[in-house]
Amino acid sequence: MKNLFMVLFLFTAIGHSQNRLKVLNDSAMAIYKENPQKAIQLLEDALDISLKEKNKFESALSKNNLGIVYRDLGELEKAKQLSEESLEFGVLDEYIMASAYNNIGACNRKLGLYEEAIDSYLKALAIYESKGDLDKQATVNNNIGMVYSYLSLNDKAIEYHLKAKNVFEQQDNKKGISEVYNNIAIIYANDGNLENALDYFKYSLDIEKELKDQKGIAESLNNVGAVYYYMQEIDSALVYFKSSADTER
Structure with missing residues (x-):
């Protein structure tokens, strides 16, 4: 207000x-x-x-x-x-064009038009890269990775998430890196590769602990617990679930 x-x-x-x-x-x-x-x-x-x-x-x-x-x-x-x-x-202002392409990409993604979404996102990304806009580059790379995961093109999805990670590293954006690790872990988990999913959820957890982000810690602990549960390592799962619940209090 x-x-x-x-x-x-x-x-x-x-x-x-x-x-x-x-x-x-x-x-x-x-x-x-x-x-x-x-x-x-x-x-x-x-x-x-x-x-x-x-x-x-x-x-x-x-x-x-x-x-x-x-x-x-x-x-x-x-x-x-x-x-x-x-x-x-026909306005040749790169930021208006990039923002428009990004918005079209986001709409197409939510509408389930994944190929069209990638096409628009790539146009936006090319402009943000030419302008050296690291924040936008990271966001769009993550979005492209997300769309590729919807298409079950997991190698491409991980490729773009790692591009986002590289940008976040240039910015020393640890929260962004944690989110990338979390996204990659989800891809591996959905693909049934639980060992890799566990590794990446733990990478994310380590960063959240470093940042002392209680909400992030709780979510990461819960994610690790969920992977252990699906690996049928119930005792380990319960330890992480309890730690997650205790952190949220």
Whole structure:
């Protein structure tokens, strides 16, 4: 609510300035998680103004931002269409293009259109790599890995998760590395390779302990316990399940 008041105040204060389109877009993306309907209103206002002014850059930006908000609301077809329409403006801004491709990829992934998702994600990834945007590279690599796992192409899935890990290592992002290990462990577990799954869940657990993340520790302990359970090592499973429960208290 505090963010919303701040947004409305800023918009009222400079509503007639040349920065109004930037304010509308920035404000909407600052509040869309907590107030998506207000964010949509702001973005539609920005889109109306930018179309009237024939401002292709701001029109493309507003369309794609609307796509992101609608994806967050679960309206995937509408979200995908908006991001595709964003690209149709022909604005050669790499960040708008990459964001649009990423949003289309995410929509396709959730719609079960996995090949299309990979195609869009790869377009986004190429741009983020050319710009040296490590955060986005890691995220998109992880997303591609996830889609390949849905296709049961586990070697490709692990390849992209490890690419994400390499980026996280450049950033010294230990939480990100832990998440990669967890993702790889799940792939191995689903493939019936319980020994490798156990190793990677334990790698994740070691990092969570280093970070002293109690929630992460509890989840990792539970995952290790689950693997031991499926390996029919019940005593070991119970030890980890108990440790997980104790950690959550």
